[in-house]
Amino acid sequence: MLIKNLVTGVFTGIVFMLGASAWAAENPAAAPVYAAKGEQTCMKCHDSAPVTDILSTPxxxxxxxxxPFANHACETCHGASPEHIKSAAHVTEGQKPVPPAISFSGPNAASAKDRAAVCLGCHENTTRINWIGSKHDRNDVACNNCHTIHVKKDPVFVKDTQPEKCFTCHAQQRAESFQYSHHPIREGKVVCSDCHAMHGSPGPKLVKEFTINETCYNCHAEKRGPLLWEHQPVRENCDNCHTPHGSPQARLLIERMPYLCSGCHSGAGSNQSAGFFGGLHSLPGQNLNNAALLNNELQYRSCLNCHTQVHGSNAPAGFAFTR
Ligand code: HEC
Ligand code: HEC
Ligand code: HEC
Ligand code: HEC
Ligand code: HEC
Ligand code: HEC
Ligand code: HEC
Ligand code: HEC
Ligand code: HEC
Ligand code: HEC
Structure with a gap:
C-alpha cells in the first residue's frame, strides 16, 4: 500500500500533464478535464503578446x-484548468479568476519543484540528468527562473543577454565582471555557459567539465601540457592563483606579486637551502643584501622578472621556470 501510494505520488505530476489513460481508468474521478479546443480555448482570452509569442517557438x-502543442497544448504545462476557464468567463471588473492548475510566475506560482517537474517530464534526458540535487535545484531555482517560454527567442540563449539573467541573482559575479582584470563577459566574448553547466555537473561549482582545469583548457589549451618541468599548483588547480570572474590584480590573479608566490614559497621546506626569507631568495654567488637583487625580487614583475614560465617549462634547463 505504502509503495503504491509512493508510486502514485510520483506519477501524479506526469499523469496530470499527459493524462496517462491507464492510471486515469483506475481512478476515473481524478481524470483531468482538458479544454476541448486546446490552445484555441485559452487564446480566446489570451490573444496577445507575450503569451502568443509561444507560437513561434519549438x-x-x-x-x-x-x-506540448501536440499533446494538451497550453494545459500540457499549465495543467488541466477547467475551473480557470469557467470562472474567467464570469469574472467582473476587479475580480480575479481561479488561477490555472499550474502558474509559473506571480503570486500564484507553484513551488519550484512542481514547476521544474512539468519541464522535466519531457526534458529529463542526458543534459538534465544531474539536475536533481544540483545547487540550483536544492535552492529552489526552477527552469523558468532562467528560461522564458512565452518569447520568440529565449534571452538566456543569447550571448549579450544571458549574463543579465544570471546577475539578477548573482550580484557578486556581476561586481567581479567590472574588476580591473576580468574574463570578457561584459564585452560579449565569453558567457557564463562557456564554463558552467547550468543543469548540473559532475564537477565542482557547476563547471562544464569534471575539473576546473579541464574547463580552462577548453580555451587555454596551451596550458594543458604535458611539460618537461611542471609547476605542481598549476596541474592541481588554476584556482590556486587565478579567480575566474574578475580581480583587482592583473591577469585575474588572486594576490599581488610577490605575495602570490610567497604564500606558498615562504622559506619552509626544501627551499630553505636557497636562503629563503619570506619568499625572497639569494642566487648562487649573491645574497639578499645585494640591493639590485632585492629590487628585482620585489619590483616591477617581481618574481616574474626571472621566473617567466610560471605555468611550467619545456626548456631542458627550465627547472626553475626561468626559461
Ligand atoms: C474567459 C477568458 C479566459 C480563458 C478562456 C482563459 N483564461 Fe487564463 N486568465 C484569464 C484572466 C482574466 C486572467 C487573470 C489576468 C490577470 O490576473 O490580470 C487569467 C490568468 C491566467 C494565468 C496567470 C494566472 C496567475 O495567477 O498566475 C495563466 C497562466 C492563464 N490564465 C492560463 C490560461 C490557460 C492555460 C488557459 C486555457 C486552458 C486559459 N488561461 C484560459 C482569462 C482567461
Ligand atoms: C512549455 C510550457 C508552457 C506552455 C506550453 C504554455 N505556457 Fe504559459 N507559461 C509558461 C511559463 C514557464 C510561464 C512564466 C513566464 C514565461 O516563461 O514566459 C508562463 C506564463 C503564462 C501566463 C502569465 C503571463 C504573465 O506574464 O503573467 C499566461 C497567461 C500563460 N502562460 C498562458 C498560456 C497559454 C494561453 C498557453 C497556450 C497558448 C500557454 N501559456 C502555454 C509555460 C508554458
Ligand atoms: C510535452 C513535452 C514538453 C514539455 C512539458 C516542455 N517541453 Fe521544452 N521542448 C519540448 C520539445 C519537444 C522541444 C524541442 C526540442 C528539439 O527540437 O529537440 C522543446 C524545446 C525546449 C527548449 C529549447 C528551445 C529552443 O528555442 O531551442 C527549451 C529551453 C525548453 N524546451 C524548455 C522547457 C521548459 C523550461 C519547460 C517547462 C516550463 C518545458 N520546456 C516543457 C518538449 C517539452
Ligand atoms: C541557471 C539557469 C538555468 C536553469 C535553472 C535551467 N536552465 Fe536550461 N539552459 C540554460 C542555459 C544558459 C542554456 C543554454 C546553454 C547550455 O546548453 O548550457 C540552457 C539550455 C537548455 C535547453 C536546450 C539545450 C539542451 O540542453 O537541450 C533545454 C531544453 C533546457 N535548457 C531545459 C531546462 C529545464 C527543463 C530546466 C529545469 C529542469 C532548465 N533548463 C533549467 C540555463 C538554465
Ligand atoms: C572562464 C570560466 C567562467 C566563466 C565565464 C564564468 N564562471 Fe562562474 N565559476 C568558474 C569557476 C572555475 C568557478 C569555481 C571557482 C571559484 O569559485 O572561484 C566558478 C564559480 C561560480 C559561482 C560560485 C561561486 C562560489 O563562491 O561558490 C557562481 C555563482 C558563478 N561562478 C556564477 C557565474 C556567472 C553568473 C557567470 C556569468 C556572468 C559565470 N560564473 C561565468 C568559471 C567561470
Ligand atoms: C533565481 C535566482 C538564480 C538565477 C536566475 C541563477 N542562479 Fe545560480 N544560483 C542561485 C542560488 C540560490 C544558488 C546557490 C547559492 C549558494 O549556494 O550560495 C546558485 C548557485 C550557482 C552556482 C554555484 C554552484 C555550486 O555548486 O556551488 C553557479 C556556478 C551558478 N549558480 C551559476 C548561474 C548561472 C551561470 C546563471 C545564469 C545562466 C544562474 N546561476 C542563474 C540562484 C540563481
Ligand atoms: C570560453 C573560453 C574561455 C574559457 C573556458 C576560459 N577562458 Fe580565460 N580567457 C578567455 C578569453 C577570451 C580571454 C581574454 C583574452 C584576451 O583578452 O586576449 C581570457 C583571459 C584569461 C586570463 C588573462 C586575463 C587578463 O586580465 O589578461 C586568464 C588569467 C584566464 N583567462 C584564465 C582562465 C582560467 C583560470 C580559466 C578556467 C577557470 C579560463 N581562463 C577559462 C577565454 C576563456
Ligand atoms: C602558481 C600560480 C599560477 C597557477 C596555478 C596558474 N597560473 Fe596562470 N598565471 C599566473 C601568473 C603569475 C600569470 C601572469 C604571468 C605574466 O604576467 O607573465 C598568469 C597568467 C595567465 C594567463 C594570461 C597570460 C598567458 O600566459 O596566457 C592565462 C591565460 C593563464 N594564466 C591561465 C592559467 C590556467 C588555464 C591555469 C590552470 C591550468 C593557470 N593559469 C594556473 C600564475 C598561475
Ligand atoms: C599554491 C602554492 C604555490 C604557489 C601559489 C606558487 N607555487 Fe611554486 N611551487 C609550489 C610547489 C608545491 C612546488 C614544488 C615544490 C617541490 O617540489 O619541492 C613549487 C615549485 C616552484 C619552483 C621550483 C621548481 C622546482 O622544481 O624546484 C619555482 C621556481 C616556483 N615554484 C616558483 C613560483 C613562483 C614564481 C610563484 C608565483 C608566481 C609560485 N611558485 C607560486 C607551490 C606553489
Ligand atoms: C633575479 C632573478 C630572480 C628573481 C627576481 C627571483 N628568482 Fe627565484 N630563482 C632564480 C634562479 C636563477 C633560481 C635557480 C637557482 C639555482 O640555480 O639554484 C631560482 C630558484 C627559485 C626557487 C627554487 C629554489 C630551490 O632551490 O628549490 C623558488 C621556489 C624560487 N626561485 C622562488 C622565487 C620567488 C617566490 C621569487 C619572488 C619573491 C623569486 N624566486 C624571485 C631567480 C630569481
Whole structure:
C-alpha cells in the first residue's frame, strides 16, 4: 500500500500533464478535464503578446509529437484548468479568476519543484540528468527562473543577454565582471555557459567539465601540457592563483606579486637551502643584501622578472621556470 501510494505520488505530476489513460481508468474521478479546443480555448482570452509569442517557438510545433502543442497544448504545462476557464468567463471588473492548475510566475506560482517537474517530464534526458540535487535545484531555482517560454527567442540563449539573467541573482559575479582584470563577459566574448553547466555537473561549482582545469583548457589549451618541468599548483588547480570572474590584480590573479608566490614559497621546506626569507631568495654567488637583487625580487614583475614560465617549462634547463 505504502509503495503504491509512493508510486502514485510520483506519477501524479506526469499523469496530470499527459493524462496517462491507464492510471486515469483506475481512478476515473481524478481524470483531468482538458479544454476541448486546446490552445484555441485559452487564446480566446489570451490573444496577445507575450503569451502568443509561444507560437513561434519549438514548443508550438504540432507536427512534432513530443511537443506540448501536440499533446494538451497550453494545459500540457499549465495543467488541466477547467475551473480557470469557467470562472474567467464570469469574472467582473476587479475580480480575479481561479488561477490555472499550474502558474509559473506571480503570486500564484507553484513551488519550484512542481514547476521544474512539468519541464522535466519531457526534458529529463542526458543534459538534465544531474539536475536533481544540483545547487540550483536544492535552492529552489526552477527552469523558468532562467528560461522564458512565452518569447520568440529565449534571452538566456543569447550571448549579450544571458549574463543579465544570471546577475539578477548573482550580484557578486556581476561586481567581479567590472574588476580591473576580468574574463570578457561584459564585452560579449565569453558567457557564463562557456564554463558552467547550468543543469548540473559532475564537477565542482557547476563547471562544464569534471575539473576546473579541464574547463580552462577548453580555451587555454596551451596550458594543458604535458611539460618537461611542471609547476605542481598549476596541474592541481588554476584556482590556486587565478579567480575566474574578475580581480583587482592583473591577469585575474588572486594576490599581488610577490605575495602570490610567497604564500606558498615562504622559506619552509626544501627551499630553505636557497636562503629563503619570506619568499625572497639569494642566487648562487649573491645574497639578499645585494640591493639590485632585492629590487628585482620585489619590483616591477617581481618574481616574474626571472621566473617567466610560471605555468611550467619545456626548456631542458627550465627547472626553475626561468626559461
Ligand atoms: C474567459 C477568458 C479566459 C480563458 C478562456 C482563459 N483564461 Fe487564463 N486568465 C484569464 C484572466 C482574466 C486572467 C487573470 C489576468 C490577470 O490576473 O490580470 C487569467 C490568468 C491566467 C494565468 C496567470 C494566472 C496567475 O495567477 O498566475 C495563466 C497562466 C492563464 N490564465 C492560463 C490560461 C490557460 C492555460 C488557459 C486555457 C486552458 C486559459 N488561461 C484560459 C482569462 C482567461
Ligand atoms: C512549455 C510550457 C508552457 C506552455 C506550453 C504554455 N505556457 Fe504559459 N507559461 C509558461 C511559463 C514557464 C510561464 C512564466 C513566464 C514565461 O516563461 O514566459 C508562463 C506564463 C503564462 C501566463 C502569465 C503571463 C504573465 O506574464 O503573467 C499566461 C497567461 C500563460 N502562460 C498562458 C498560456 C497559454 C494561453 C498557453 C497556450 C497558448 C500557454 N501559456 C502555454 C509555460 C508554458
Ligand atoms: C510535452 C513535452 C514538453 C514539455 C512539458 C516542455 N517541453 Fe521544452 N521542448 C519540448 C520539445 C519537444 C522541444 C524541442 C526540442 C528539439 O527540437 O529537440 C522543446 C524545446 C525546449 C527548449 C529549447 C528551445 C529552443 O528555442 O531551442 C527549451 C529551453 C525548453 N524546451 C524548455 C522547457 C521548459 C523550461 C519547460 C517547462 C516550463 C518545458 N520546456 C516543457 C518538449 C517539452
Ligand atoms: C541557471 C539557469 C538555468 C536553469 C535553472 C535551467 N536552465 Fe536550461 N539552459 C540554460 C542555459 C544558459 C542554456 C543554454 C546553454 C547550455 O546548453 O548550457 C540552457 C539550455 C537548455 C535547453 C536546450 C539545450 C539542451 O540542453 O537541450 C533545454 C531544453 C533546457 N535548457 C531545459 C531546462 C529545464 C527543463 C530546466 C529545469 C529542469 C532548465 N533548463 C533549467 C540555463 C538554465
Ligand atoms: C572562464 C570560466 C567562467 C566563466 C565565464 C564564468 N564562471 Fe562562474 N565559476 C568558474 C569557476 C572555475 C568557478 C569555481 C571557482 C571559484 O569559485 O572561484 C566558478 C564559480 C561560480 C559561482 C560560485 C561561486 C562560489 O563562491 O561558490 C557562481 C555563482 C558563478 N561562478 C556564477 C557565474 C556567472 C553568473 C557567470 C556569468 C556572468 C559565470 N560564473 C561565468 C568559471 C567561470
Ligand atoms: C533565481 C535566482 C538564480 C538565477 C536566475 C541563477 N542562479 Fe545560480 N544560483 C542561485 C542560488 C540560490 C544558488 C546557490 C547559492 C549558494 O549556494 O550560495 C546558485 C548557485 C550557482 C552556482 C554555484 C554552484 C555550486 O555548486 O556551488 C553557479 C556556478 C551558478 N549558480 C551559476 C548561474 C548561472 C551561470 C546563471 C545564469 C545562466 C544562474 N546561476 C542563474 C540562484 C540563481
Ligand atoms: C570560453 C573560453 C574561455 C574559457 C573556458 C576560459 N577562458 Fe580565460 N580567457 C578567455 C578569453 C577570451 C580571454 C581574454 C583574452 C584576451 O583578452 O586576449 C581570457 C583571459 C584569461 C586570463 C588573462 C586575463 C587578463 O586580465 O589578461 C586568464 C588569467 C584566464 N583567462 C584564465 C582562465 C582560467 C583560470 C580559466 C578556467 C577557470 C579560463 N581562463 C577559462 C577565454 C576563456
Ligand atoms: C602558481 C600560480 C599560477 C597557477 C596555478 C596558474 N597560473 Fe596562470 N598565471 C599566473 C601568473 C603569475 C600569470 C601572469 C604571468 C605574466 O604576467 O607573465 C598568469 C597568467 C595567465 C594567463 C594570461 C597570460 C598567458 O600566459 O596566457 C592565462 C591565460 C593563464 N594564466 C591561465 C592559467 C590556467 C588555464 C591555469 C590552470 C591550468 C593557470 N593559469 C594556473 C600564475 C598561475
Ligand atoms: C599554491 C602554492 C604555490 C604557489 C601559489 C606558487 N607555487 Fe611554486 N611551487 C609550489 C610547489 C608545491 C612546488 C614544488 C615544490 C617541490 O617540489 O619541492 C613549487 C615549485 C616552484 C619552483 C621550483 C621548481 C622546482 O622544481 O624546484 C619555482 C621556481 C616556483 N615554484 C616558483 C613560483 C613562483 C614564481 C610563484 C608565483 C608566481 C609560485 N611558485 C607560486 C607551490 C606553489
Ligand atoms: C633575479 C632573478 C630572480 C628573481 C627576481 C627571483 N628568482 Fe627565484 N630563482 C632564480 C634562479 C636563477 C633560481 C635557480 C637557482 C639555482 O640555480 O639554484 C631560482 C630558484 C627559485 C626557487 C627554487 C629554489 C630551490 O632551490 O628549490 C623558488 C621556489 C624560487 N626561485 C622562488 C622565487 C620567488 C617566490 C621569487 C619572488 C619573491 C623569486 N624566486 C624571485 C631567480 C630569481
Amino acid at each position: 514548443h508550438a510545433m504540432k507536427g512534432d509529437s513530443r511537443t
